[in-house]
Amino acid sequence: EAGVTQSPTHLIKTRGQQATLRCSPISGHTSVYWYQQALGLGLQFLLWYDEGEERNRGNFPPRFSGRQFPNYSSELNVNALELEDSALYLCASSNIRDRVLAGGRDQYFGPGTRLLVL
């Protein structure tokens, strides 16, 4: 079974530009989560999408946005990039409705996209 995939693996942008990061969840998973892992700040929750809707949002400015497509893949968009947006962005997926499988609702992480803002 394929795991969570993310693209691109690395992304270099300049300040003020926009970045688009993509995530494909594990087959059968309907929820996608985005986390930011910035140096010195640890892992912070960004966004949670389920069934195409934004369900929860972390303490990030509105220039961080995203969407989830009908096939449950997701995009994270970061507008007006700032230097401090440089980080590893991790995507995770889960099936929050799975009450049968042990661990069915655990979050499984992808390898991340490393964003560098110059």
Next chain:
Amino acid sequence: AQSVTQLGSHVSVSEGALVLLRCNYSSSVPPYLFWYVQYPNQGLQLLLKYTSAATLVKGINGFEAEFKKSETSFHLTKPSAHMSDAAEYFCAVSDSPQGAQKLVFGQGTRLTINP
């Protein structure tokens, strides 16, 4: 709000020695607790989780953790360290069963194994 504190940003042990990584949590509701491992240039892998079924939880790669409500702790242990255990370890808490909603992570502990 839930939070976790990992004591020690760096831990170094010798190969074959006991590994002990500390995690204390704060939660206003019964917590769901997790340990994840991150190898260099990789994402996070779930090691084990506590969801109230048993206080001693066994995970992958020989790791286990014990939930102690009185101490609000969920420390990770492994009896004998292996070189392949060198990685960063994150403790996380969720207020939903099996992390159905957001996870709140600790700052991480980098584990170094000395030959």
